[in-house]
Every structure is written in structure tokens, then in C-alpha cells.
Amino acid sequence: MEHDELDFAAALRRAGLTVAPERYHAMLEAYRGMQTLLRVLDEPLAYADEPAVSPRLDSEIRSGLPK
Amino acid sequence: MSAAPLPTTPLPTLAEAGRRIAAGELSPVALTEAALGRAMALNERLSAFIEITAERARAAARRAEREIAGGRRRGPLHGIPYGLKDIYDAAGLRTTAHSKLLLDNVAAEDAATTARLEAAGMVLIGKLATHEFATGGPAWDLPFPPARNPWNPEHFTGGSSSGSGAAVAAGILPLTMGSDTGGSIRLPAAYCGVVGLKPTYGRVSRRGVVPLAYSLDTCGPLTWTVEDSALALQALAGHDPRDPGSADVPVPDYRSALRAGVAGLRIGYARGFNGDAGVEAEQAAALDAAAQVLAGLGAEIVEVALPPNDHFQAVARTISHGESFSIHQDDLRRRPQDYARVTRERLMLGAFVTAAQYNRAQRLRRVLTARVDALFDSCDVLLTAAITGPAPVLEETDTGPWRKQQPITSVFNVTSHPALAQPCGFAANGLPLSVQFVGRAFDESTVLRVGHAYEQAAGWTRRRPEIAILPALKP
Numbered sequence: 093m094e095h096d097e098l099d100f101a102a103a104l105r106r107a108g109l110t111v112a113p114e115r116y117h118a119m120l121e122a123y124r125g126m127q128t129l130l131r132v133l134d135e136p137l138a139y140a141d142e143p144a145v146s147p148r149l150d151s152e153i154r155s156g157l158p159k
Numbered sequence: 160m161s162a163a164p165l166p167t168t169p170l171p172t173l174a175e176a177g178r179r180i181a182a183g184e185l186s187p188v189a190l191t192e193a194a195l196g197r198a199m200a201l202n203e204r205l206s207a208f209i210e211i212t213a214e215r216a217r218a219a220a221r222r223a224e225r226e227i228a229g230g231r232r233r234g235p236l237h238g239i240p241y242g243l244k245d246i247y248d249a250a251g252l253r254t255t256a257h258s259k260l261l262l263d264n265v266a267a268e269d270a271a272t273t274a275r276l277e278a279a280g281m282v283l284i285g286k287l288a289t290h291e292f293a294t295g296g297p298a299w300d301l302p303f304p305p306a307r308n309p310w311n312p313e314h315f316t317g318g319s320s321s322g323s324g325a326a327v328a329a330g331i332l333p334l335t336m337g338s339d340t341g342g343s344i345r346l347p348a349a350y351c352g353v354v355g356l357k358p359t360y361g362r363v364s365r366r367g368v369v370p371l372a373y374s375l376d377t378c379g380p381l382t383w384t385v386e387d388s389a390l391a392l393q394a395l396a397g398h399d400p401r402d403p404g405s406a407d408v409p410v411p412d413y414r415s416a417l418r419a420g421v422a423g424l425r426i427g428y429a430r431g432f433n434g435d436a437g438v439e440a441e442q443a444a445a446l447d448a449a450a451q452v453l454a455g456l457g458a459e460i461v462e463v464a465l466p467p468n469d470h471f472q473a474v475a476r477t478i479s480h481g482e483s484f485s486i487h488q489d490d491l492r493r494r495p496q497d498y499a500r501v502t503r504e505r506l507m508l509g510a511f512v513t514a515a516q517y518n519r520a521q522r523l524r525r526v527l528t529a530r531v532d533a534l535f536d537s538c539d540v541l542l543t544a545a546i547t548g549p550a551p552v553l554e555e556t557d558t559g560p561w562r563k564q565q566p567i568t569s570v571f572n573v574t575s576h577p578a579l580a581q582p583c584g585f586a587a588n589g590l591p592l593s594v595q596f597v598g599r600a601f602d603e604s605t606v607l608r609v610g611h612a613y614e615q616a617a618g619w620t621r622r623r624p625e626i627a628i629l630p631a632l633k634p
Contacts, residue, residue, distance in 0.1 A: 100511070107484075107510035108492045119504060122561030123511055126480075132473045133519040143521030144528065145374050 096124060169330020169623055170194055170240070173387040176333060177235040180227065187227065187238025187282065191220035194240035194284050197331045201626060204312055206304040207325040209245045209255060211285040216240065219282040226280065235390055237280030241334040244320050245286040246293055246369035247378075249273050256369045257289045259302050259497045260490060270367025271399050272336060272378055279394045284332060287322030293338055293371045294319060294483060295502030296558045305553065308351055309624040310590050314550040317350035319343040323381045324351035329626055334382055334391050338368060340375045341475055342545070342568025345580035345595065348381050350550035352582045352591030352624070354610070355381045356388045357568075359601045360575035361406030363392075364399035372482035373404065374521075375475070375572045384620055385581060385610040389413035392603060408601045416604040417611040422457030424609065426450070427538035435468045436567040439548035445584040445592040450542055452616050453609070463534050463541065466527050468567065474527065475569035477512055477520035484509020504560035528574040532599075540609045541597040543570075545580040549590035568595070577603045579610045582619040591619075 093101075100123045104111060111119045170193060171179065179185035195213050202208050223238035243249060246256050248266035255261045269277060277283070288306040290296055297305035297315060306321035308314040309329040316324050320337030324347025327335055337344035339357040348355025356379045363378045370376055380391035393414060398407040428450050433443045450460045465471075484491075487506045495503050534541060545568055557563055571578040576597050583594035594613070598606035614620060 103511050104507075107488065107507075109495070109507055109510055111507075115500075115504065119507070119560055122504065122508060122559065125561040126476065126508055126511060129469065129473050130477060130516055132467075132470050133477065133516055133523060137519065137522050137526070141522045141526055143518055144524040145521055 271364035290319035298499035317346035342566035349593030427463035480509035545595035
């Protein structure tokens with residue numbers, strides 16, 4: 093079993109999900125395709141590059157909180 | 160008020176219906192009967208509706224007619240039929256999200272957007288087909304069949320607002336509501352040859368709409384014309400303190416802005432994106448032609464470069480899969496068999512997103528948004544592709560867990576900018592092609608202004624699908 097297949101199986105187990113045997117290969121290939129695309133996320137980012145959804149605790153946001 | 164004859168042609172646009180109702184030339188009751196008649200006659204072929212709410216619609220139409228006759232016309236949308244993608248709540252009706260999981264889910268109150276359209280006096284005709292939970296793809300292992308493209312029912316409508324696109328293209332309704340997390344308003348608009356507006360994230364409330372990915376979900380209209388999109392947005396836009404993502408930003412007069420034309424505007428054509436995103440030759444040629452039309456109207460066309468498409472796709476997939484898995488993880492564990500195969504498998508991909516990947520995607524999202532924002536220092540609107548080519552054959556649509564071609568519309572879900580998809584021609588096989596106009600955050604006015612000017616000059620809206628001669632569908 094390849095390393096990435098072990099990672100795939102571990103992620104499924106941790107998430108509590110099962111894949112039917114006849115769909116196992118298709119899901120494994122999907123996992124590999126996804127991880128290939130997501131490699132660009134490993135490119136360097138500056139410390140100052142905060143997440144797009146960092147909380148903004150201004151009045152606009154507070155007004156949306158449940159009373 | 161005289162009753163119009165039952166039209167065998169498509170329903171009038173919002174603008175025309177509103178004008179004729181105001182003039183006493185058109186009855187809301189007759190208009191509603193026309194919409195119901197077309198919905199019932201065409202749904203067997205198109206599967207656009209999950210539920211047609213005929214009695215509710217007739218009661219609403221009679222009420223509208225009484226109010227208008229009594230001098231209490233509420234505005235330009237009063238008495239005009241509309242439809243809701245079946246992820247929008249309407250009090251007393253089921254919201255199924257096209258899924259077995261929600262077959263018994265009856266809404267207690269209207270979604271914020273539904274309430275706004277009802278307050279405008281519109282008449283709900285029914286709930287429309289969607290991809291299950293606004294994700295996945297066309298599927299045959301669901302309680303309802305997938306919608307069909309009115310231009311050729313053997314072809315895909317696009318999704319996930321599939322019924323919304325089909326109902327407008329077929330002339331059943333002048334306005335339907337869709338939702339857009341990665342392109343789910345603009346893709347069916349593009350494939351069905353109609354106008355689809357994804358407003359700026361935060362412009363239109365999402366309260367009462369089944370979520371897919373909280374930081375990407377956007378609600379908006381599908382219509383036949385850009386003017387109708389402006390009319391719809393006028394009713395829909397506004398701050399909702401009960402939607403945590405809603406923005407408190409003033410709402411301008413969208414319709415009056417349409418008349419300003421495009422002379423003097425700078426339009427940035429992301430021409431290089433065509434190659435980067437795999438846009439087919441005839442779609443690319445149609446975009447070139449659209450740019451030439453706008454230049455002929457006095458706009459200045461400049462070429463601009465978007466960041467690499469694979470960066471947008473990585474960000475969009477990571478965030479969308481991560482957030483949607485967080486919503487569905489319990490049902491994926493407890494009752495996975497109740498999802499369609501394609502929905503289940505695509506939602507499960509979210510289990511593979513790590514916390515670090517999600518956070519880095521949100522960080523890169525901010526970088527990409529800033530780079531697109533910078534383009535608006537020198538441009539008023541961007542022109543890009545919305546689709547790579549015309550609608551594929553429905554039975555050949557990619558329904559694997561990992562799509563080989565990710566929707567290129569998701570670029571502007573990542574950045575949150577308003578984006579409008581509208582027709583820009585037809586492919587050799589007769590199916591629609593589409594152009595996308597994108598504006599500064601909360602500047603839907605300029606996007607609609609450019610779209611309207613282009614639409615008036617290009618004239619693509621004069622061509623409708625020939626519903627009457629559609630071939631019989633396969634059983």
C-alpha cells in the first residue's frame with residue numbers, strides 16, 4: 093500500500109466514513125487529484141497574510157449575533 | 160383590468176409584465192395561470208419543478224389583483240410569478256434540497272429573500288430542482304429527476320440551480336432564485352442562455368437558505384434580461400442582522416443606473432484566463448466579439464491578467480469541501496445511503512482537508528482577492544469567461560467524486576466580487592455561450608450597466624428555445 097493510500101484510509105477512519113469496495117479506487121483517485129491541486133497551498137505566504145475570514149468585531153458583526 | 164389570453168409564448172419579462180400590470184393591460188391572475196399552464200405542460204419534459212404550488216399561487220394572484228385594482232400596487236414586481244430553488248424556505252412548504260434526507264422538512268417561516276419577494280407582491284409558483292444540497296451533480300438516484308436544458312433536453316442545465324435556469328429559459332417564469340457557492344447561479348444561467356447574477360458576498364441575505372459553504376454561499380436571481388436582474392436585486396438587496404455574513408452597505412437604484420451606457424468605462428478583458436482555464440475556441444471567439452461590441456459602444460477595452468486559475472481552484476475546493484463536510488459529517492456517518500452517490504462522494508472529500516490546508520486557503524484567498532481588487536484601480540469592470548464551452552450532454556456529465564474540470568466561475572466566489580453571466584452567442588450545436596462581467600465589491604450597478612448595454616447592442620435575448628418542437632425525452 094502506498095503512503096498516500098495509507099493517509100487516505102486513515103483520514104476516512106478518523107472521519108468515521110466508509111467507502112463501498114466498488115467505489116474505493118474512484119475515491120482514492122479523487123483523494124490523489126485533490127491533494128495534487130492543493131499543493132499550491134504549500135507555496136510561501138507572508139506572516140501578514142491573515143485568513144480572509146478573520147473575525148471583525150465591529151458593530152456590524154455584533155449586530156448579527158443572537159440576542 | 161382585462162384578462163390576457165393564455166400565452167403560448169414565454170411569459171413577459173419582469174419589466175414588461177410590471178409595465179402592463181400598471182397600465183391595466185395585464186391581470187396577475189391571467190399571468191399566474193399562464194405560468195402555471197406552462198409549468199405543468201413543460202415539466203414532464205424539463206423536470207424544472209420539484210413542486211408546483213398552484214393553489215397557493217392562485218390565492219396570491221387573486222390577492223395581488225384585488226390590491227392593484229384597489230389602488231394599492233406595491234411596486235414593479237407586484238402580481239408577477241417567481242420560483243424558488245428548493246433550498247429556499249417558504250413558510251408551509253417543504254424545503255427538500257432535492258434530497259431524501261429532507262423530504263419531510265416543512266419550513267416554519269420564509270427565508271429572508273422569500274419574505275422580500277412576497278412583500279413586493281410576487282406570486283410563488285413552485286419549488287425548483289437543484290443538485291442535491293446545491294452540490295454534487297445531476298443524479299438519477301434521488302427522489303426527483305434532474306432538470307433538462309430547454310435548448311436541448313439531452314444536454315445539461317448546469318448547476319446547481321438547475322431548475323432555476325431551465326424555468327427562465329423555457330419562459331415559464333421571469334424570475335427564479337438561485338444560490339452560488341462556486342458558480343451555481345452563473346453556470347445554469349450560462350448553459351441555459353439566461354442572465355444570472357451572483358451579488359457581492361453579503362449583499363443579499365442567506366437566512367432561511369440551506370447552506371453549503373458558509374464563507375462562499377451567495378443568493379441571487381436568474382432572469383431573462385439584465386434589466387430584470389436589476390429589478391430583482393432592488394427587491395432582494397439589503398442588510399439582514401440575522402445573517403452573520405450580511406453587510407450593512409447602502410443599496411443604490413439599480414434600474415436607473417442601467418441607462419448610463421458604457422462610454423468612457425474601462426473594461427479589463429482577462430483574455431489570458433481563457434487559455435489558463437481551458438476555454439474552447441468558439442467560446443473564446445464569442446468573448447472577443449463581446450469585447451468588440453463594448454468597444455463599439457465607447458468603452459475602452461484593456462487586457463488584464465488574473466492570478467493563476469489553479470490557485471483559485473485550490474482555494475475554492477479546500478474551503479468549499481471543508482465547510483460543506485462540517486455541515487454534512489453527521490449524516491454522512493449515520494445515513495450515507497440516503498445521499499445520491501455523486502453527492503455523498505463529493506461531500507466526503509471534505510474529510511481530507513486538514514486544518515492547516517483550510518487556514519492556508521483562507522490566507523491565500525485574501526492574497527488573491529487583493530490582487531483582483533488591484534485590477535479595479537485601473538478598470539471599472541472585468542470581462543471573463545463563465546464557462547469553457549456550451550452545455551455537455553447530460554448523460555456524459557462528469558459525476559465522479561473529483562471533477563476533472565472545476566467551475567471557473569468559482570474565481571469570484573473566492574474573491575466575493577459581484578459577477579454577472581449572460582448570453583454572448585451560440586455554439587455551432589445551437590447551445591448558448593456566455594460572458595461574465597465582474598465589478599468592485601458592492602458595485603453591482605456598474606456590472607448591470609455594462610451587461611445591459613451589451614445586451615441591448617448584441618440582441619441575443621431575442622432568441623428563445625423552441626420548446627414546442629423539443630424532441631421526446633427518453634423514458
